Amino acid sequence: MSTNDAPLLEVSDLVVAYGTKRKPVPVLHGVSLEVGAGECVGLVGESGSGKSTLGKAILGLVPVASGTIGFDGRDITHAKGRDRRALAADIQVVFQDPYGSLDPLMTVGDILAEPLATAGASKAEAKAVVGEMLDRVRLPKHVIDRYPSEFSGGQRQRIAIARALVRRPRLIICDEPVSALDLTTQATILDLLIELQRDTGVSYLFVSHDLGVVRRVCHRVAVMYRGELVETGDGDVITSDPQHAYSKRLLMASPVADPQLQAERRRAWLALREDRAA
Numbered sequence: 001m002s003t004n005d006a007p008l009l010e011v012s013d014l015v016v017a018y019g020t021k022r023k024p025v026p027v028l029h030g031v032s033l034e035v036g037a038g039e040c041v042g043l044v045g046e047s048g049s050g051k052s053t054l055g056k057a058i059l060g061l062v063p064v065a066s067g068t069i070g071f072d073g074r075d076i077t078h079a080k081g082r083d084r085r086a087l088a089a090d091i092q093v094v095f096q097d098p099y100g101s102l103d104p105l106m107t108v109g110d111i112l113a114e115p116l117a118t119a120g121a122s123k124a125e126a127k128a129v130v131g132e133m134l135d136r137v138r139l140p141k142h143v144i145d146r147y148p149s150e151f152s153g154g155q156r157q158r159i160a161i162a163r164a165l166v167r168r169p170r171l172i173i174c175d176e177p178v179s180a181l182d183l184t185t186q187a188t189i190l191d192l193l194i195e196l197q198r199d200t201g202v203s204y205l206f207v208s209h210d211l212g213v214v215r216r217v218c219h220r221v222a223v224m225y226r227g228e229l230v231e232t233g234d235g236d237v238i239t240s241d242p243q244h245a246y247s248k249r250l251l252m253a254s255p256v257a258d259p260q261l262q263a264e265r266r267r268a269w270l271a272l273r274e275d276r277a278a
């Protein structure tokens with residue numbers, strides 16, 4: 001494990017605009033955010049505040065007007081072509097809609113093996129990794145011969161998570177990964193994400209409009225309002241006693257707080273980090 005305290009992801013003063021060069025429509029107005037190794041940072045805010053746009057900028061899916069995105073000490077703000085493809089080994093994404101993000105014409109086995117084949121893995125290597133990841137997300141091996149439409153929403157999200165994991169990334173952008181699921185399934189998928197983080201040390205940037213969800217999984221939370229981060233801090237504080245007026249409104253609109261659960265998760269993470277640094 002690294003003893004380096006530099007954050008894995010370092011976003012500085014990021015400005016993103018849609019529209020055209022002549023008529024830009026700014027959506028992110030100078031966002032700065034860090035995600036440490038093994039850390040889960042929540043990104044909350046109302047619809048249209050720019051959460052997905054930040055995720056897309058990190059993935060290189062929207063052009064950055066100014067500011068920088070650093071990953072593992074490298075500037076990846078404008079990474080393109082081969083450099084961007086190489087980053088897919090380190091930075092992955094899980095979207096809200098697991099059906100839309102899984103090719104309905106491919107078997108689960110092919111969906112999971114594809115990123116490995118693209119990276120040059122042999123069939124045997126790919127098969128071994130796919131088997132390992134199915135175990136990790138608690139799906140039986142025989143699912144490899146089936147198609148996404150044959151699964152429930154929760155199972156499809158497990159497949160999407162397994163696909164995000166096959167290259168053993170260091171950061172996964174989770175964009176509303178449980179918003180389309182019922183409450184019980186949400187809880188099992190969130191627990192799975194927590195367990196995967198504990199076992200693999202992967203970092204999450206966890207986008208959600210739901211403070212209750214974020215409270216369960218995140219060590220720190222950033223609150224986005226109209227393309228700006230208005231407050232960033234410990235998950236247990238932000239989700240129970242926020243300072244900024246907008247965060248307070250967001251909290252009031254969210255389900256009952258469980259600061260104790262949040263505090264426990266945060267303590268466990270800090271202990272883990274101290275272990276690693278030792």
Ligand SMILES: Nc1ncnc2c1ncn2[C@@H]1O[C@H](COP(=O)(O)OP(=O)(O)OP(=O)(O)O)[C@@H](O)[C@H]1O
Binds near residue numbers: 047049050053209
């Ligand atoms: N491709 C695009 N072209 C133009 N405008 C866009 C595009 N994508 C998003 N926007 C605009 O940028 C703003 C931020 O959108 P974004 O999708 O990042 O919000 P969000 O916080 O993820 O919202 P939600 O919670 O609904 O997913 C919105 O005003 C949206 O209309």
Ligand SMILES: [Mg+2]
Binds near residue numbers: 051052053175
């Ligand atoms: Mg979004």
